[in-house]
Amino acid sequence: MEAEVVEAEIVLPTHLNFKRVQMYEKYPKGQARGRHWKHLKQIIQAENYQNYPPDEPNYVNIESPPPMHPCKRICDITGFEAPYFDPRTKLRYANAEVFKVIRSLPNDYVQRYLALRNAAVVLK
Amino acid sequence: MPFISKIERQTDYTQFDSTVPIVIDNGGSYFRIGWAGEDEPRVIFRNIVQRPRHKTTGETVTVVSDHNPALLRYFDCTRSGPRSAFDGNVVYQFEIMEYILDFGFDRLGADQSQIDHPVLITECACNPIQSRCRMAELLFESYGVPSIAFGVDAAFSYKYNQQLGICNSDGLAICSGFMTSHAIPFINGEPAYEACCRTNVGGYHVTDYLKQLLSLKYPHHISKLTWEKVEDLKMEHCYIAPDYTSEVRIFKKGAKEAEEKTRCWQLPWTPAPVEEQPSEEELARKAALKERQGQRLREMAEAKRSSRINELENDIRGLEFLLKQLKQVEENNVPAFLRETGYASKQEIESNLAKAIQSLRKAKGEQVETEEKMDASTADKYNLVNVPDDVLTPEQLKEKRKQLFLKSTTEARQRAKQKRIEEELEREKQMKLEEEKRLENPERYLEDLRAKYRELSEKVEQRKRLKTNGNNTNGNQNGSGGVGRGERLNAAQRERMRLLTTAAFDRGKGEDTFGIKDEDWQLYKLMSRDDDEEDEKSNEDEADLARVSSRLREIDPTFFPKAESGSSTAEPPRFRPLTKEDFQLILGVERFRCPEVLFQPNLIGIDQSGLDEMAGVSIRRLPCKNQGLEEKITKSILMTGGSCQYPGMAERLEAGIRMIRPCGTPITVVRASDPSLDAWRGASVYAAAMQFPNQTFSRTDYYEKGEDWLRRYQFNYTL
Numbered sequence: 001m002e003a004e005v006v007e008a009e010i011v012l013p014t015h016l017n018f019k020r021v022q023m024y025e026k027y028p029k030g031q032a033r034g035r036h037w038k039h040l041k042q043i044i045q046a047e048n049y050q051n052y053p054p055d056e057p058n059y060v061n062i063e064s065p066p067p068m069h070p071c072k073r074i075c076d077i078t079g080f081e082a083p084y085f086d087p088r089t090k091l092r093y094a095n096a097e098v099f100k101v102i103r104s105l106p107n108d109y110v111q112r113y114l115a116l117r118n119a120a121v122v123l124k
Numbered sequence: 125m126p127f128i129s130k131i132e133r134q135t136d137y138t139q140f141d142s143t144v145p146i147v148i149d150n151g152g153s154y155f156r157i158g159w160a161g162e163d164e165p166r167v168i169f170r171n172i173v174q175r176p177r178h179k180t181t182g183e184t185v186t187v188v189s190d191h192n193p194a195l196l197r198y199f200d201c202t203r204s205g206p207r208s209a210f211d212g213n214v215v216y217q218f219e220i221m222e223y224i225l226d227f228g229f230d231r232l233g234a235d236q237s238q239i240d241h242p243v244l245i246t247e248c249a250c251n252p253i254q255s256r257c258r259m260a261e262l263l264f265e266s267y268g269v270p271s272i273a274f275g276v277d278a279a280f281s282y283k284y285n286q287q288l289g290i291c292n293s294d295g296l297a298i299c300s301g302f303m304t305s306h307a308i309p310f311i312n313g314e315p316a317y318e319a320c321c322r323t324n325v326g327g328y329h330v331t332d333y334l335k336q337l338l339s340l341k342y343p344h345h346i347s348k349l350t351w352e353k354v355e356d357l358k359m360e361h362c363y364i365a366p367d368y369t370s371e372v373r374i375f376k377k378g379a380k381e382a383e384e385k386t387r388c389w390q391l392p393w394t395p396a397p398v399e400e401q402p403s404e405e406e407l408a409r410k411a412a413l414k415e416r417q418g419q420r421l422r423e424m425a426e427a428k429r430s431s432r433i434n435e436l437e438n439d440i441r442g443l444e445f446l447l448k449q450l451k452q453v454e455e456n457n458v459p460a461f462l463r464e465t466g467y468a469s470k471q472e473i474e475s476n477l478a479k480a481i482q483s484l485r486k487a488k489g490e491q492v493e494t495e496e497k498m499d500a501s502t503a504d505k506y507n508l509v510n511v512p513d514d515v516l517t518p519e520q521l522k523e524k525r526k527q528l529f530l531k532s533t534t535e536a537r538q539r540a541k542q543k544r545i546e547e548e549l550e551r552e553k554q555m556k557l558e559e560e561k562r563l564e565n566p567e568r569y570l571e572d573l574r575a576k577y578r579e580l581s582e583k584v585e586q587r588k589r590l591k592t593n594g595n596n597t598n599g600n601q602n603g604s605g606g607v608g609r610g611e612r613l614n615a616a617q618r619e620r621m622r623l624l625t626t627a628a629f630d631r632g633k634g635e636d637t638f639g640i641k642d643e644d645w646q647l648y649k650l651m652s653r654d655d656d657e658e659d660e661k662s663n664e665d666e667a668d669l670a671r672v673s674s675r676l677r678e679i680d681p682t683f684f685p686k687a688e689s690g691s692s693t694a695e696p697p698r699f700r701p702l703t704k705e706d707f708q709l710i711l712g713v714e715r716f717r718c719p720e721v722l723f724q725p726n727l728i729g730i731d732q733s734g735l736d737e738m739a740g741v742s743i744r745r746l747p748c749k750n751q752g753l754e755e756k757i758t759k760s761i762l763m764t765g766g767s768c769q770y771p772g773m774a775e776r777l778e779a780g781i782r783m784i785r786p787c788g789t790p791i792t793v794v795r796a797s798d799p800s801l802d803a804w805r806g807a808s809v810y811a812a813a814m815q816f817p818n819q820t821f822s823r824t825d826y827y828e829k830g831e832d833w834l835r836r837y838q839f840n841y842t843l
Contacts, residue, residue: 008191008192008195009133010187010191010192010195010196011185011186011187012185012186012187012188012223012226012227012230013230016226016229016230016234017234017235017236017237018229018234018235018236018237018238018239018267018268019226019238019266019267020238020265020266020267020268021265021266023222023223023226026222026266027219037216037217037218037219038216038254039211039216040211040212040214040216043214043216043252043254043255044252046254047252047253047254055318056318057249057250057317057318057320058250058252059214059250059251059252062249062250062317062320062321062322063321063322063323063324063732064307064321064322064323064732064733064737064738064741065732065733065741066731066732066733067724067725067726067731067732067733067734067737068733068737069724069737071724071726072368072369072724072726072727074368074372074717074727078713079372079375079713079714079717080372080375080376080713081369081372081373081376094376109340112336112340113340115336116333116336116337116728116729117727117728117729118728118729118730119729
């Protein structure tokens, strides 16, 4: 380990005095480290919130509902208001110049712009 | 404004009595740890972990929080990106959490056998029980903590500000964090979770949006747009417009106000060294040098040629001498003589001699007299051709056939040569015509040529674009695996896919009969990618284009061939020197478009309410509908959390809430005194109070009463 790295102490030491069980004992080397921690979706499923009265606040029922205001449509490229919609690329645009730009974009840029809006085509 | 991590190791751990609690604010972006009762947390760092491999030793180490990239160059960080223990605002990865806690305690100065202080740690609102249990287990088991308490960070912040007098005991806390934002109403100082409301947008989404927009706008500066840099940009330059539509209209008009509001980031740039026009002397010197080199080459060529001529002459003389000798020798001794000289027969010597004479003539630069030879030998070579068949013997017939064949081939060759000469003449004529046209009206000619160039280039580019649109994305995006992930397939690729799927389709019962018939294998020919679209027309167009562009280059000094890039956004056109402007990133509309996401999450596709609507939803969800209460709540709305520090947020929030509340309600929106640290401070004040131990639960409690009890664990915020 280089001197400056040791000095800067950026590496976490493997043995710490105040721990009762050290990390290397808990997660022995060689075992698949990708311990299958449950993701949030699985945690929520396992919680079984439907068994409990719906009045009680829990992680799921405090989520906010979809908005009441009408969705604001802005141009995907410039951010101006966008009354127009391109059926081929499915992007929203504000005026004719932006339209020209849109039609000259290669496909992966189009998909990235759509992905900003969560509207990209995802083939699984 | 940008955060600075504090990770110095503290040295006074032992001075704290074991009743002094440790307060931890476990946030999505930063982890803050310190002692109860103090004003500032001792240690603050980013809540991420990296596990890179050391380049030389190969061991995998753990690095918590972000560090100086200069130190990280000793490690191979390609496989290990920064990872967070959070999914949303819930801790789910407890291995990473353990690393982070290790680091936190270590920097706080802990070095004894176990952490012997009660711990107050924050969690999210309505944390799932499993996460809470695991956290408790982790702290009890691995660290030996005697007792724990969990609290919600937004609530601590509200209580702290309540003590400071900024907000009242009935109010609403709007807490905008890293991954989520909450709106929690407080009644009599206690949070009312039944009316709480959460939207899954936070600072992370704003930074990510800004990063994507800038990368798409300036793809050639993508290496400069790191996450940390974009966060800095966001904190410095982003603001919230009081009304998005009117603000955007200012920019659309391009008025002077828009100019003032645009910020420009100049990247470091050095101008390319300007090549000075070589002076007269330089030019003359260079020309002389070239002359000299040319002269040298010519001399060398001359020398070679003369030496070759000499050689050939020598050979010819030798051969002639040999022939003469042969004539003098008698019949019997001919084979012996020939054997000595190494030639098989007299004919060979003669043919060699003839070849040598011919090469000599060529070397000397005379016309090769093939024509004459042709004519001279046609007569005797084809002597048999015209003789009718029945007169000849079988041998002579064979001869005749050979001669016919020879004759036809030579005639064909002559015809081809003729055609070539004719074409040359044609081309010469064309060039002469063009020259005349140019000379008589140079400008119009130039115009015509330019116009022709333009349309040809457009046609070619369009065809190229259509052809390679699908292929480009295939090449760029997927190294592995075939078509997928949302690319548009052009007609050829669709056809290929169809063939592949029909060929591979398993018809279930029966065996696979593909390949039994020979025609089946023709499928592969159809699918072959190599001869894709041999469009003759496109080749013609391209050839025309090349000719026109070369012509233009000759005569027009201001003409530059258009860059051959398929997409104009891919790289800056290189035919003009890069200027200062190429290295500037302009932040105009993005300044207020990105934080707008907090108020309108459907700009990034999240279908939930924004901050202002959340307040309304929260008030609606209150269990007891009471006009007075609602007014009291709206009179004290507190903004807290790291992501509420945008300028202009308070006004926008107020305007938004006014829209949804009945007319005339008093609305006051205040910002917390220190939006990022208030949660920790509140927790610290709380933990220092006398009744704090009543709110904690110990290890024995946890193991006796179990998980269910933890579910009903409620934290009282008023003491």
